[in-house]
Ligand code: HEC
């Protein structure tokens with residue numbers, strides 16, 4: 001499980017940096033609050049209550065079926081889940097049966113795992129190896145492609 005710790009640290013950086021964007025006043029144009037947030041907030045509250053007191057423990061010691069995440073505090077998993085959901089424009093139910101969060105029977109959940117690995121690989125193996133880039137910390141996240149939609153755009157929409 002630990003082989004993905006490096007990936008997860010980058011993922012966490014992305015999460016933390018994107019939540020800073022969400023919370024910055026006047027940033028609505030960049031990351032508009034979407035109408036599905038109220039639904040997600042209910043589930044986030046439900047999981048937060050279930051892990052109460054364990055927020056600072058290692059994420060993979062608190063949750064049951066993690067194959068990608070590791071190496072950050074359990075409380076931050078919910079930030080990651082909310083960022084992924086926002087990036088795709090969905091609620092938690094797109095990948096999960098609520099209350100059975102560890103269940104893997106929905107194929108979208110495994111696709112998300114693979115997308116997460118792909119995203120880290122693009123950043124580490126391609127983007128950061130392009131010589132002469134002004135931003136040496138450049139990165140790709142789910143939003144870079146999905147931009148609030150399940151299907152990334154293939155052409156500019158007018
Ligand atoms: C695009 C798919 C997707 C969406 C949307 C999503 N999740 Fe997840 N979730 C995952 C994946 C993938 C994992 C497993 C990560 C891993 O293997 O390390 C996961 C793991 C979890 C876990 C840990 C379960 C366990 O015990 O192993 C919880 C809790 C969870 N998600 C809650 C949520 C909540 C709450 C939301 C909505 C705010 C949400 N998820 C939205 C894909 C998603």
Ligand code: HEC
Nearest residue numbers: 084108111112115116119140141142144145146150151152
């Ligand atoms: C480099 C671009 C790119 C990045 C980055 C990316 N995706 Fe995707 N994703 C795609 C494409 C392209 C598709 C296929 C869309 C289609 O044509 O159906 C897709 C499809 C998906 C689907 C399946 C949608 C469906 O209709 O069933 C999920 C779930 C998903 N992505 C989750 C994620 C998550 C979570 C992340 C971030 C961890 C992410 N993606 C990052 C390009 C990307």
